[in-house]
Amino acid sequence: MRLVLPLLLTVCASAAADDLSGLSDEFAARDGLRQWTLFHEAYGWPDKIKHLDIGKTTAGALNLQPQHSAWVRDLNAPFLFQTVRGDFDVRARVRVRGAAQDIAGGTWSLGGLMARVPNNSSAASWQPRRENWHFITTGVGHVAGRQMTETKATFNSYSSLKLRPFPTGWVELRLVRVGMSLAALARADDEKDWQLRDRWYRMENNPDMQVGLIAYTTSNDVAPAPEDPERINRSREEKAATDMQLEVDWIRFRRPAVAAMPDWYAQVSANALADADLPVEKILQLVGD
Structure with missing residues (x-):
């Protein structure tokens, strides 16, 4: 079926022809993490990964366990x-759990997909109010023992989020960028249909985004205190107890079923996916299966 809409054009997204398919990872142990960049290594921040392996903790999957950390406002995490x-x-097909239970311990224990705008800021040159990213995660939010999806958008380090109930166990998460529009979707492992969990429109001139996997959690061993991002980002809570694991069976990249023309005026005047009143059914039709 060919959709004829202002600005949006159908494109071939087959795995054989797609130029992004080489970024996909089935997390076979023999491949390691050689195609991935670790945020803390790239920008000189402390390593807040408690544990990371492929195929050892969880057969056939990546297992990422974060230390006490968060992706919110100016704070960073694995x-x-x-x-x-x-x-x-x-x-990505993911599962967030605790060491001995189907749900992560504590609160704000989530993991999933993020797309971040590079800002060339490192630990050495850090300045506040420069973070811009969008994500969809699954896990435990503000209330312990309740599984959610969290969607969050951060503009110049101001974060807005949504928490919505979702099943435990393996789930598929999805982020789609079409020009200046982004959509976040999810579906439980036994479901066929995608659920639209959030969408955003941003005037973003940078064509590049850093896309991949995040995980973060909190510990009751860390006493509440005023948020000081520079201090928090430069410190590690190695001894603080946490109980959160992100397992990733696979992550797969491709071009969307529709593509946006690069002209900025067309983006602000005719991108159908940016329309606030576009029905969910039409959004799902546009982004495809």
């Missing part, structure tokens, strides 16, 4: 990414 130029459709 992030494995690859740089993608232009439109993308990234999906």
Whole structure:
């Protein structure tokens, strides 16, 4: 079926022809993490990964356990990414759990997909109010023992989030960028249909985004205190107890079923996916299966 809409054009997204398919990872142990960039290594921040392996803790999957950390406002946490130029459709089959139970311990224990705008800021040159990213995660939010998806958008380090109930166990998460529009989707492992969990429109001139996997959690061993991002980002809570694991069976990249023309005026005047009143059914039709 060919959709004829202002600005949006159908494109071939077959695995054989797609130029993003090489970024996909089935997390076979023999491949390691050689195609991935670790955020803390790239930018000189402390390593807040408590544990990371492929195929050892969880057969056939990546297992990432974060220390006490968070992706919110100016704070950062574990992030494995690859740089993608232009439109993308990234999906991952993930599970967030505790060491001995189906749900992560504590609160704000979530993991999933993030797309971040590079800002060339490192630990040595850090300045506040420069973070811009979007994500969809699954896990435990503000209330312990309740599984959610969290979607969050951060503009110049101001974060807005949504928490919505979702099943435990393996789920598929998805982020789709079409020009200046992004959509976050999810579906439980036994479901066929995608659920639209959030969408955003941003005036973003940078064609590149860092796209990949995040995980973060909190510990009751860390006493509440005023948020000082520079101090928090430069410190590690190695001895603080946490109980959160992100397992990733696979992550797959491709171009979206529709693509946006690069002209900025067309983006602000005719991108159908940016329309606030576009029905969910039409959005799902546009981004495809």
